[in-house]
Amino acid sequence: MKRRKNMAAFAATAVLLTGISGSAMAEQPRKPGTRVIVNINDPNAPSVNLTGVDSTGRPDGMDDATWNRLLDDVIDYDEINNLVEYRSVIAQQQTAAIDTYAVNMNDIIDSISASISDVESEISELRDKKNETTDASEKANYNALIKMYSSMINANGMDNYGIEVTDDNGNVTGKTTLNVQKSGAEGNLTRIVRNVKKGLHGTKVSVTTGMNSAFLGYQSLRELEKMYQKQVDMYQAKYDAAVRQMAVGSATEIDVRTAEVELQGAKIKLSSNQESLRSIKDNMAIVLGWNMDKATNVSIGEMPLYDGSYIASRDLNKDIEEARLYNVEYGSAQATANPDITGYSEVDIKRNSTKENLNITMASLYNTAIQAGTQYEAAQAGFMVAARQKASAERSLAAGLISYKDYYGAVTQYIASEATANISAINASSAVLNYQAALRGFV
Secondary structure: OOHHHHHHHHHHHHHHHOOOOOOOOOOOOOOHHHOEEOOOOOOOOOOEEOOOEOOOOOEOOOOHHHHHHHHOOEEOHHHHHHHHHHOOHHHHHHHHHHHHHHHHHHHHHHHHHHHHHHHHHHHHHHHHHHHHOOOHHHHHHHHHHHHHHHHHHOOOOOOOOOEEEEOOOOOEEEEEOHHHHHHHHHHHHHHHHHHHHHHHHHHHHHHHHHHHHHHHHHHHHHHHHHHHHHHHHHHHHHHHHHHHHHHOOOOOHHHHHHHHHHHHHHHHHHHHHHHHHHHHHHHHHHHOOOOHHHHHHOEEOOOOOOOOOOHHHOOHHHHHHHHHHHOHHHHHHHHOOOOOOOOOOHHHHHHHHHHHHHHHHHHHHHHHHHHHHHHHHHHHHHHHHHHHHHHHHHHHHHOOOOOHHHHHHHHHHHHHHHHHHHHHHHHHHHHHHHHHHHHOOOO
C-alpha cells in the first residue's frame, strides 16, 4: 500500500475530526461548489450536485425548455424567481461563498477518496497473492490482512475494526473508517451549503419581490411610451397642418408656435419615458446576472394576461394560512426562542404582530385585486365610448362639420382613454400577480 498517501489521509482526518477553521486556500482551478456528492452507502443511488447546479450552472432536474429560456436575453415575469436563484448577483455571491468555504473541505474529501482507492488497490493485490499461493498458512495471513484493510474502508459489522481516533494527548477515544470519515466530511460540506443558502434566503426573497415590482412598473411605462408616441405623431400632424394653413392665410404664427410647443412637450415626455424604460431594463438585467456590457441586449417580456376569474375563486382565509408557510418575516418570528415562559414577552408580541401584519397585507392585496378588476372594467367601457367619439369625429371632419381643433380634441381623448384602459389592464393583472406572489412568500 502507498503509505505516504495513507498518512496524508490520516492527517487530513485528524483535522476533520478536530474541526475545520481558517480562510480559503489559494485559488483552485476547479469550482468546489459544483462538486458531485455520491451516496457511499448506496453507490447506485443518483448522485447530486452540492449546490443543486452542475458545472454549467444548470439546476438539477430543470428541463431543456426552461433552461434555454433562462439563457436567452428576455426577462419574463414567470422566470424571475429562477433568475434570482440561479443567475443573479445574489446567486453569484452564493456560489462564491460556497466555493470559498468548500475548498479546504474538498481537499480533505479528495485525500480520503485517494486513500480509499489506495487501500482497495492493496486489497486487490493481496487477493491476487492469496490466490497464487497454495500454502494454507500464507492464505490465512493474506485473509487477515485483507480483513484488516477492508475494515479501514468499511466496518461491515466486524469487531475491532477501523482506524483508531485519538485525542490531543494521544489517548484512543474510538474508532472510525475511511467511509465514515468521507461521509462526515461531505455531511459537513452539505451543512455549509445549506447554511449559506439559508442565510441568503431573505435577501433572495427581497430581490425577487423587487424584480417583480420592477417588471410590472416597466409594463406601465411601456404603455405610456405608446401613448406618448401617438401624442407625438398627433401633434406633429397638427403642427404640419398649422404650417400649411399659415401659408394660405388660414392660421396665424401664434397657432404655429402653439402647435410647436405642444409637439416639443410631447417629445420631451416620450424621451423621458424612454430613458426610464432603459434604466429599469438595464438595472434589472444587471441584478439578474447579466454583465453591464450585455445589459443593452436584454429585453423585458410581455405582461401576463389578466385573469378576471382568479380573485373571485379565492378563499382569503385559506390563502392567509398558505402565505404563512412561505413568509420570511412571519417564519422568523415564529422560530424566535421565547426567553420568558412565565409571561407575555417581546417574542410573543413580535409573533402576534407579524401574524397580524401578514393578515392585513393579504387582505389589502385581495381588496386591491378586486378594486383593480372593477377599475379595469370601467376603463374598458370608457375606451369604447372614446373610440365611438373618435370615429364620429372622423366622419364629421370629412364632411366639414367640425374644425381640426375639435377633431384633435377627440383624438386626444381617444389616445388618453386607450392608455387608461391598457394601464388598467396592467394594474389588474399586477394586482393578481402580487397576490399570487404573496402566497409564495414574495411580499
